[in-house]
Amino acid sequence: MSLRRYFRTYTILFVMLGLFAVMSLAVDNFFTVENFLTVFRNITHTMLLACGLTFVFLGGGFDLSQGATLILTATLLISMSPSSPLFFCAALVLVLAAAAAIGLVNGYLIGIHNLNPFVITLGIRSIVGGVIFVYAAGAVIGASVPSPILEFVGLNRLFGYLPVVVLTWIVAAAACWFVVRHTPFSRRIAVVGSSPAVARFSGLPVKGLSMSTYVINAFLAGLAGVLVAAQTSFITPSLVWYYDFDAITACALGGISLSGGRGSIVNTVLGVLFLGFINNSMILLGLPYPWQLILKGGVLLAAIITDMQSKRNYA
Amino acid sequence: MPERPRAIQRVYALRIVILIAVLVATFSLASRDFFSLRTVEKTFLLIPADGVIAIGVTLVMIIGELDVSVGGTLAVSGLLLVKLLPYGLWAAIAVSLAAGALIGFVNGFIVHRLKVNSLITTVATGFVLSGVAFLLSNQSVGFTNDLLTGFGNRSLWVFPVSTLFYFAVTVLIQAVLKRTIYGVKLYAVGGSRLSSRYTGISVERMGISVFVLCGFCAALGGVLYCARLATASPTFGGDTAIFVITAVLLGGTTLGGGNGDVVRTLLGVILLSLLSKGFTQLQVPAFYQNMAIGAILVILLFAGSKLVNRQ
């Protein structure tokens, strides 16, 4: 198992370095600090979503409602437009609590009652999407007075270099990595994903563990929403649909096992980075939109097909 | 010995029909001209395209897989149809449907020959198909063909021709599922891959065939969709996968495979289209519809787990 994981890590790194090489030659401003920072900014929400999804996949579950949670928190935060640090903290707590609540509902229905994750999160996604529309009354949400706090978070850079949002996801991803790699908690989640029945025989609280993966995922999705709110001044509630697929794609590129039991934050992060650089390269190359879609799909296919072949060799 | 189902379990089994009845009653009370022949006709008009696609997706779900690339296939087939119309209606339709079948074959090959997860595979092919659609045309393309648009819009009394067509296809596929060897084999493969191997049924062949059928149905849906609107566009089909999967699930087919049929799916499609039409009629904003669908899905699943006999 471990062997396959390392193989995956090095494969992605290798291909990415190859991409860097090609792109540096092809386009002038690829290998610049500015461009890299742009990429790092753009992958913020996908990174958080993919890390959260890693927990869910590890536990053998599935979550299609992340995107809705993200948009919900972003919408709430933008409309609240906090003007003071105190207000901001309160707003933060509120929206993250709302996100976690969605996770609790998911976790309750899926973890405790054992309902099908795909269907339930599909339903929750529609419900939350509806709630967003109700709140937005169909219009575009923008702040009447832009929030300086949000702007600070969104646009500012620490030490002149590092955008706050990038620092946030680095810290979040590092935290997730630590939890997944080193804590007993995530090992328990992994074995639940491997076999809930055996986990039960081993004395583990299967339902609670399952539930917690959904709460973590929703929390991270909420955090992603906060960062999205920071980066944009208005939000159109109809963008729900694409966030989920991007996160799933990134995880798939990272070679995560969709049936549970095995997963690695390192590979997920690499998957997100890889996807981010692919998107970036396509834009820099001026690739027409249709070809971007085709390439994205093609890369994903290549990744999962080769993953399958390597599985046969190492199984 | 099977237990006699309790009364409430019988009610649950008929849940979709009951829900449809409830919806019709609610909407009729809320809006005076809901319960009119025109409304019935208009509602029926909405269902053939998604319905036909739902047939294909049902087949894939019976075997325990998923196909979310159907929206992409819809867009591509519609655009192919319009672009090839100058060469003759039937030629254009034929190519369009063949393309759908080919897409299905590619999906099936990757899933069953290369043994890749069907969800991720069809997400990826969905991306590619969207891209191909935009390559074919980056904007809507209209057309005039009286035969086609007539098929898409005309009715026999309250029944649109296209809807009757959809009903006919449903009856046909239902017969295949319940009365042919192919149908039994399909349920068998969905029930247990291991047992299929031991029984000498080729899981690979059944799996690929099912995806081909699904691609074909998606293309057929695309043709019907464009027939109704007299346009084709690369943006068509964005919501199709979610809508269709929801309809199939509402109808009672489960994701695990080995059960379900297209008549149930038909009920699910009617239910969803009713909701959509009803809300539009009542000028209730679309977001409530999403919430209603989501709520119904969750409640049905929750109730189902409590009421269905557990072994």
Place this chain on the structure above:
Amino acid sequence: MDFLRIEGLTKRFGGVLALDGVDLTVERGEIHSVVGENGAGKSTFLKILSGILKSDGGEVSFEGKRITNEDPGRLFELGISAAFQETSLFDNLSVAENLFLGRLHMHRGAAINRKKSASAARGALASLGLQDIDPGMKVAQLPADTRQMLEILKSVKPNAKVISLDEPTASLTREGVRLLFRLLGRLRESGVSVLYVSHHLDEVIEISDRITVFRDGRKVGTIARREATEGRLHEMMIGRAVSHERARRKSVERSVGEPILRVEGAGDGDRVRDVSFDVHKGEILGITGLVGAGRSELAWMIFGLSRMRSGRITYQGKGLSKITPSSAIREGIFYLPEERRVMGLFLDQNLLVNTTISRLDKVKSGPVIDFPKEKTLAARLFERLGVRYSSFEQTALSLSGGNQQKLLLGKCLFAEPKLLILDEPTKGIDVGSKEEIYGLILSLAGEGMSVLVISSEVEEIVLLSDRVLVVSEGKISGVFTGDDINVHTITACYLKTARDEERGA
């Protein structure tokens, strides 16, 4: 021309040689049994013959034609089929549909005639005395023994010439066995040959024309029925003379302490009706009985996997209520499940994860897992148990059956239980590993651990136990101590209860 001829059949799994150049011929209209210890290669042999597995060497020919490595479908057309343990039934389909799928190769056309398939199904069911079963019933609703019979029926295709049966009587009642043998007799008379693989030597001797013995993937020999006795077969299977009565290896009198577990009138509302017994400190209590009598189920109550509806359980002086597996493990009770692959091990996880998962607190330092400590503890445990592995990172799946069982034992021991419940601890394991595990169990008891051994192998129970309970229909039907513990008395108790059951049924 030979009917069915196998020459030099060889099969490798990774580095392990499961079959090593096996030669066998089967005559027309013969019931030919294959016996051998677990891991001798019998199942592999049948799977290759029925096309489920492909061989790595050798030839199989049928009526003069080469059929080596053909697909199952093609073999069905030739009249060769097999029945394993419920692996070819579809739970979501009806009885008639299942049987119909077994005859696909004989069907022409695309449509199904439901009436015809129903009556064909009834005919087939009647041949095994199952005429009361409704062909429209879903297989999922049938009890285990009926399903096994259905599995067998599915392999008895209209054009059958050679039928292989792998442990066909494992889930059958005595009546079922009788009906099966009647069917087999009729098949033999009509010229059909049967390859019969079973552990039950008495049945094998009763039904076979010839018996072949496998050992370690090779054929040891084939003898005719009149020359076969259980002792002779045993000898051939194990390779040394073994007295039918194994001497109980109680060389050291172990001191048995006060009761650690007391069960009074316990019942779970299902299989377990009313059981009462004690388990003492340092004692090995053997529990045996027919399949389905409630043996495992009573262990589940103690471990918290199922709810106790009546009675009391007292552990270490305290009453136990609302037991869950995690609370049981905390109290020092651990259960080793019967199906190690499905219930006991995480096959895709590595050895460390499998070993330490129930007591991660032992390898924690602060909030994180102490990997070096984990490896040290695991290494020590593996050494004691004799687990053969190449790296900690390898998956549980990659271990051999015997090593998997030892790994599972390691997981139990890591939890430092005071009361260890073992459910079929040596099922499907080779002889060598079996002996090692017996030694382990005895030494654990010697150190003061109380062990409950649930097993269908009476000889195993006799070998290990200080006391023996026979469970039947959810109640204790016999308690044996001291010299009363021997194969004869216990088997007699078994059979008596079986006959009582039959009469009652």
